[in-house]
Amino acid sequence: MIIKLLLLLGVVLAALFAYRGAPGALSLATRRLALAGTLVSAAVAIVLPDLVTTVAQSVGVGRGADLVLYGAVIVSIFVWIGLYRRLHDMEQRFVQLNRAIALNQLTDPGSRDVVR
Amino acid sequence: MSGAPTRVSEPDLSPIGTGNVIVIVPVYNESAVIADVVRELRTAFTHVVCVDDGSADTSATLAAQAGATVVRHPTNVGQGAALQTGLTYGLGTSAEYFVTFDADGQHRVADALAMLEVARAGEADIVLGSRFLETGSNVPALRRLVLRAGILFTRATTRLAVTDTHNGLRVMTRHTARQVRLQLNGMAHASEILGGIARARLRYVEVPMTVVYSDYSRSKGQSSMNAVNVVIDLLLARARYAR
Numbered sequence: 246m247i248i249k250l251l252l253l254l255g256v257v258l259a260a261l262f263a264y265r266g267a268p269g270a271l272s273l274a275t276r277r278l279a280l281a282g283t284l285v286s287a288a289v290a291i292v293l294p295d296l297v298t299t300v301a302q303s304v305g306v307g308r309g310a311d312l313v314l315y316g317a318v319i320v321s322i323f324v325w326i327g328l329y330r331r332l333h334d335m336e337q338r339f340v341q342l343n344r345a346i347a348l349n350q351l352t353d354p355g356s357r358d359v360v361r
Numbered sequence: 362m363s364g365a366p367t368r369v370s371e372p373d374l375s376p377i378g379t380g381n382v383i384v385i386v387p388v389y390n391e392s393a394v395i396a397d398v399v400r401e402l403r404t405a406f407t408h409v410v411c412v413d414d415g416s417a418d419t420s421a422t423l424a425a426q427a428g429a430t431v432v433r434h435p436t437n438v439g440q441g442a443a444l445q446t447g448l449t450y451g452l453g454t455s456a457e458y459f460v461t462f463d464a465d466g467q468h469r470v471a472d473a474l475a476m477l478e479v480a481r482a483g484e485a486d487i488v489l490g491s492r493f494l495e496t497g498s499n500v501p502a503l504r505r506l507v508l509r510a511g512i513l514f515t516r517a518t519t520r521l522a523v524t525d526t527h528n529g530l531r532v533m534t535r536h537t538a539r540q541v542r543l544q545l546n547g548m549a550h551a552s553e554i555l556g557g558i559a560r561a562r563l564r565y566v567e568v569p570m571t572v573v574y575s576d577y578s579r580s581k582g583q584s585s586m587n588a589v590n591v592v593i594d595l596l597l598a599r600a601r602y603a604r
Contacts, residue, residue: 340442340546343434347412347446348453350433 246305248315255319263326271327283320382477383408383456385447386429387440388464392418393577398466399427405470406460410450414443420464439546441553448538459538463529465578472530472570479568480532486563487537487554489523490530490570500572501579507588514592515552518599519559523567527551530570537563548587549594556595 271279290297290313297309306312384406388395395411402409411424415437425431432450434443444461451459458480462468468490476488492500493508500508508527515526528551533541540561545553558565 336546337544339436340438343415343436343438343442344446344449347432347434348450 248304248306248312251304252315252319256322259319259322259326262323263330276327279323286316379406379408379477381455381457382406382460383410383451383454383458384460384462384473385444385451386411386424386462386464387414387443387447388412388416388420388424389414389437389440389443390416390418390420391464392416392420392423394466395420395464396423396427398462398464399424399429401470402462402473403428405474408454408456410447411464412443412447412450414438414440440548441543441550442546444550445541445543448541448543452535452538457535459533459535461529461531461533466575467572467578468530469571469573472568473532476530476532476568476570479566480534484564485566487531487533487558487565489525489565489567490528491523491525491567492528492570492572493524494567494569501574511552511588511591515555518595519556521555521559521565523555523565525567526555528570545594545598547590547594549591549598552591552595553598 290309294309297312301307301309301312304312306315384402386395386398386402386409388411391398399409399411409429411421411429411431413421413424413431413433415434421431421433430450432446434446447461448459458477460473460477462473472490476490479485480488508525511526512524515521515523531554540563541554541557543550543553557563
């Protein structure tokens with residue numbers, strides 16, 4: 246059934262996203278497009294539930310609600326991975342900032358925190 | 362040597378002198394003991410740098426008063442990060458040997474000096490302290506169990522036959538210090554350094570040392586539960602490293 250392939254593809258892409266990909270967060274534009282796409286899909290699913298059912302049945306899923314659930318799970322995985330990556334990168338930059346301040350203060354004669 | 366003018370910044374304290382050695386001490390809330398630790402270090406080492414990792418107490422001031430150079434992180438970011446800041450600072454000086462030393466009074470200056478001599482002999486890129494090379498070790502039982510697990514984990518992941526995988530007392534050459542680039546900010550730095558040694562195939566030597574356990578230092582030591590964090594940090598780092 247097509248849905249199995251689609252879901253597997255989603256999982257593989259999520260794994261690639263987690264372990265590969267350029268370091269750093271996805272670009273702001275990419276994230277915004279993804280969010281917009283998700284919101285639009287949600288709106289469509291709410292307004293046209295019959296459309297959702299039709300699409301679901303075309304990929305081998307009995308109920309529209311089930312397709313929505315599967316999609317939500319895949320999207321969630323991407324969201325968690327994305328948040329972890331952003332958090333980790335932000336933490337690294339935070340440490341670099343602390344380090345720069347720590348080392349720069351030593352050579353700045355005007356700073357009150359210079360000790361020796 | 363006698364008759365030559367003595368430079369104020371480099372007192373000749375030992376037969377060889379420690380002018381080209383820098384001691385890095387990551388500090389977090391150790392105001393109770395840091396002054397004593399620094400003073401003791403200063404009896405043997407000229408250059409002591411304390412990296413204050415955003416302590417909430419007066420550790421930084423006390424360390425400076427005791428004669429250390431103090432570098433302060435504005436906020437607390439972790440012992441690994443503090444260690445890396447110390448190494449970066451040291452690389453900005455002309456130091457040839459880098460000693461990492463704990464701030465809680467558990468390490469002995471005599472051990473550091475002995476390890477420095479091994480490093481100077483030129484046989485190793487990094488000298489690692491070990492509590493387990495000699496019998497009669499005074500490590501508490503539960504701590505010993507957790508450390509055994511750490512040793513097995515390190516052997517499995519790095520294939521290094523190190524007897525003490527979590528010892529903060531090290532001496533490394535400048536060349537080695539340049540290659541250390543600690544990414545894990547918390548307590549996983551010991552494992553991270555070992556991983557780096559394995560990857561870069563650095564020559565390492567273990568030298569026996571004794572840890573001075575006091576009620577104070579025992580309460581400040583890493584909780585055994587923190588081993589969970591260390592393992593997870595390392596596994597995540599391996600996953601990211603795959604990128």
